[in-house]
Amino acid sequence: MAGLPVKELHRRVPGVAGDRDAVIVDVPQIEDHAGIPRSAMRWARELVLPVAPAGIELDRMAPIRREPNNLEPLRADGARTSVLLNRVVTGAASGPMARRVLAAQGHDVLTTTIPRREVYAQSFGGPVDARGTAYDQLATELLDREEAR
Numbered sequence: 001m002a003g004l005p006v007k008e009l010h011r012r013v014p015g016v017a018g019d020r021d022a023v024i025v026d027v028p029q030i031e032d033h034a035g036i037p038r039s040a041m042r043w044a045r046e047l048v049l050p051v052a053p054a055g056i057e058l059d060r061m062a063p064i065r066r067e068p069n070n071l072e073p074l075r076a077d078g079a080r081t082s083v084l085l086n087r088v089v090t091g092a093a094s095g096p097m098a099r100r101v102l103a104a105q106g107h108d109v110l111t112t113t114i115p116r117r118e119v120y121a122q123s124f125g126g127p128v129d130a131r132g133t134a135y136d137q138l139a140t141e142l143l144d145r146e147e148a149r
Contacts (some may be wrong), residue, residue, distance in 0.1 A: 007035035053098030
């Protein structure tokens with residue numbers, strides 16, 4: 001883990017990543033600090049957009065989708081964008097509904113969904129053991145997608 005909230009992230013991550021097989025970069029919302037996420041989009045091979053199944057978040061997808069498209073000439077070869085349904089209430093209709101809406105809009109929606117759980121919501125700054133959780137499943141799905149390229 002490294003703190004690297006800089007606008008030239010795409011130039012600095014390779015030095016921090018070293019020879020690791022995978023690197024996850026968590027960036028702030030583009031509305032708040034545009035330079036950092038745009039720089040990450042230039043570097044990333046898989047851009048995962050976390051989206052809660054709520055009307056306001058689904059409505060935000062059109063402008064957010066434009067960002068990777070605008071940066072396409074600057075992005076890594078073979079880079080792709082996918083959507084991760086996040087903070088999904090288990091058993092609620094909103095998760096499957098959001099999946100259908102996003103797919104109809106042309107988004108590549110990952111199979112894995114991250115449930116709404118207090119252990120995640122209250123974990124700021126502390127460790128969370130992800131083994132056997134939806135995050136573990138997500139890591140496997142992303143690695144499988146990379147291998148399938």
